Amino acid sequence: MRVLYFAKVREIIGLPEENIDLPSNIQTVEDFLDYLISKENKYDLALSNKEAIHIACDEDHVDKDFVLKNTKEIAIFPPVTGG
Amino acid sequence: MRVLYFAKVREIIGLPEENIDLPSNIQTVEDFLDYLISKENKYDLALSNKEAIHIACDEDHVDKDFVLKNTKEIAIFPPVTGG
Amino acid sequence: MITVKIQKEKFNPQKILKNAEKGKEYGALVSFIGSVRGETNNGKVKKLFIEHYKNMAEKIIYKTALNAEKKWNLDYCYIIHRYGTLKAGESIVMVITCSKHRKEAYAANEYIIDWLKINAPFWKKEIFENQSKWVEQTL
């Protein structure tokens, strides 16, 4: 799965995107975030405040209970501040 | 007193302005309108539907019970349609 | 800063916008342009004639701008309104409001137009091919 990071999340994790193979026990966005957080300190730093993390799957905003079954691209970012 | 007419009122009365000496028994705008209406047919035609007639005295919108005591200029017109 | 103009001549919305933007650091700029529609309920409009009560119109529009400036803390307010004979597509009125935040600029802009439509002494007459008709107030 292609994983994109933006803004502060990108800065803390230190890269704009990476490919991550989804472990078989991961179903939802929430599972995936927990997986990342447990993987390495930088993910913990960037993502542990889940209230402040928004998710888009294949370019649509989704909730944390969204099931990642056919997702090709997941984007992880802070609340948007455009306009 | 200088009397100004605008739009449809001006067209029916047939002139943009005139000077009219205020008879001493006239106090309010309402009195003045009634005086004009009784004066000549063209005023009756232009002003008898009082709901559709608005008044400004010395460039301020006023109600029909406004007292004309120091008024120098009275304007009589239909509801405005600018903007 | 408030500017009010009432004129017979055409105005150039691009130039007016450019001037509003000069040295701007206000964050939000809202502009409204009202134009002569080519078609109304009464048919195809050839021309629009706008009559006005000059001194009172200036006074009312300026007062409206002043109220809006105070209420919404505007940094800039520009109002221009034409009178005379206009063709379809020509601009009748333009209102620009600028402020730090967008909510204020929108609210002030709409307030000015709403207020102007109810109070400013202008009257429109639509001129069709074979007739003409004073526009009725719709609020």
Place this chain on the structure above:
Amino acid sequence: MITVKIQKEKFNPQKILKNAEKGKEYGALVSFIGSVRGETNNGKVKKLFIEHYKNMAEKIIYKTALNAEKKWNLDYCYIIHRYGTLKAGESIVMVITCSKHRKEAYAANEYIIDWLKINAPFWKKEIFENQSKWVEQTL
């Protein structure tokens, strides 16, 4: 007619306004321009950096315009948003909405900006003399 542009380059609000007015007979045109403020709560802004998620931003803005067009019966809708590094005073976003009557043009314009601020994937970072700071969402 809907146009959506997301670009790094500066845009010219006067030109965009002029194009919107071409052949116009819509009655009401509302435009909004959001610019980089020179001063915020955190001090004097030197530059503003805007990051974005390209494909998703285009998709969301277009969908927002489409919703607005349908809901308020717009005749014309133009949205442009910049990304990259901007200086104080430069325009970030411009939205033009046109319709027969003013209420629709105002409502649609404000809806688009409100929706864009909540949903379009752009992130602003203010760059000051000695520090920089990601802007926090304020709704």
